[in-house]
Amino acid sequence: MAAFSPQTSSSSSIAHLGSQTRFSGADLGPDPKSIGFPSHHRSSVVRPLKLTNSKSRSRAVVMAVAVSGNDQTQITEVDISLSPRVNSLKPSKTVAITDQATALVQAGVPVIRLAAGEPDFDTPSAIAEAGINAIREGYTRYTPNAGTLELRQAICHKLKEENGISYTPDQIVVSNGAKQSIVQAVLAVCSPGDEVIIPAPFWVSYPEMARLADATPVILPTSISNNFLLDPKLLESKLTEKSRLLILCSPSNPTGSVYPKKLLQEIAQIVARHPRLLVISDEIYEHIIYTPATHTSFASLPGMWERTLTVNGFSKAFAMTGWRLGYLAGPKHFVAACGKIQSQFTSGASSISQKAAVAALGLGYAGGEAVSIMVKAFRERRDFLVKSFGELSGVKISEPKGAFYLFIDVSSYYGTEAEGFGKIENSESLCRYLLDKGQVALVPGDAFGDDTCIRISYAASLTTLQAAVERIKKALFALK
DSSP: OOOOOOOOOTTOEEEEETTEEEEESGGGOSSOOOOOOOOSSOEEEOOEEEEEOTTOOEEEEEEEEEEOTTSOEEEEEEEOOOOHHHHTOOOOHHHHHHHHHHHHHHTTOOOEEOOSOOOSSOOOHHHHHHHHHHHHTTOOSOOOTTOOHHHHHHHHHHIIIIIOOOOOGGGEEEESSHHHHHHHHHHHHOOTTOEEEEEESOOTHHHHHHHHTTOEEEEEEOOGGGTTOOOHHHHHHHOOTTEEEEEEESSOTTTOOOOOHHHHHHHHHHHHTOTTOEEEEEOTTTTSBOTTOOOOOGGGSTTTGGGEEEEEESTTTTTOGGGOOEEEEOOHHHHHHHHHHHHTTTOSOOHHHHHHHHHHHTSOGGGHHHHHHHHHHHHHHHHHHHHHHHTSTTOBOOOOSBTTEEEEEOGGGTTOEETTTEEOOSHHHHHHHIIIIIOEEOEEGGGGTOTTEEEEEOOSOHHHHHHHHHHHHHHHHHHO
16 A cells, blocks of 8 residues: 655644534645544544555545544544445436425525426325324334235235236335335346346436446437337347346336337337346336326236336325335245345335325225326326427427326527526536526436436426426527
């Protein structure tokens, strides 16, 4: 390892801030970040450095300056390097933009937030009451790792009645949200070097989940002219002996596209010719669908039950995002593997949320009246946005058939100059411009694998959407 020689200069000073001691000075670099190591007798400061050991492997270290009670100073090294697996991950742009918009609102900036994929409705009262009653009745203990038998039986009934697929309770694992269900499935079936086939535009987390499993995400582009649906011929041309997973999401986040049954049947025929290929069918938006579109579960197709891991949950259709509950259904061999991961990761999901989920599944077919009221409102909002943006020249639209997102092609605005902002180069700079000048938070399409588009969530009131459209149009007119 290279020798470590801390240097100080006469410009350095020590500033005492309570129990925290910090070095400041030009020798430590601009805007230094510090990490405190609390101790009863000493305080310390760290500064990030980059060293190289004898094997020429870079590692990150910090210089820790500790001051003891007798004013003696000791300088040590702390290795703060991170796992290559973590370093390979990209942070979620949807989370980052949502957090940024929230911070602006809290600071008094009147930002309209249309970035998050979260229904603006309250959880239906019957579901909320079931959760409250669970607390009052002391149902606050650990549950079995895979979920309560009561809930897993209710899920089996739902999947049989609504989706035409049969499972037993030991073929279900309930998790802390559908996101956990998906990542556990990827970790359970992928080996290093395997390929995960992901149609784009995609939910931001799919490629990163593949990387967490040391697998390689293989992105297959789609086009707005084809409603962002996967071309079976392209799929077949990209499959290799390394292909392990195909991830399908219908209705889709971010596009709202719904896969017709005929297209799914074509895809199933291709999948059937590749023994190693499994399918994760993300069906979290299944009930938020607009007629005449209909939902088809991939596992219900001939020969697909044995190789499909169906993921669903309660966040979207039942407006239960904060309850954190999802589930996976599939062949017992794969489900048991997912359960093994969960047992060493989080264990079982919230007992209270599981009681609420039983009530949700008891509301009736497809969520009953409570869900249909929400879907009616989403459709009204969709129709307003499609009409409003359809009036803008240079904007291309694929009308969503489900979910609550509009994914519009705004690439005709790229290359324009915005006064006081600069050049609009891509979806990210356009979204920054709309946040800066229009005070509307949207998500750039590059986060979803398509830089020509931006995503607008219409999980907001019609009044809010009307105000947002006016701001967006005003900002876009300024570019033209």
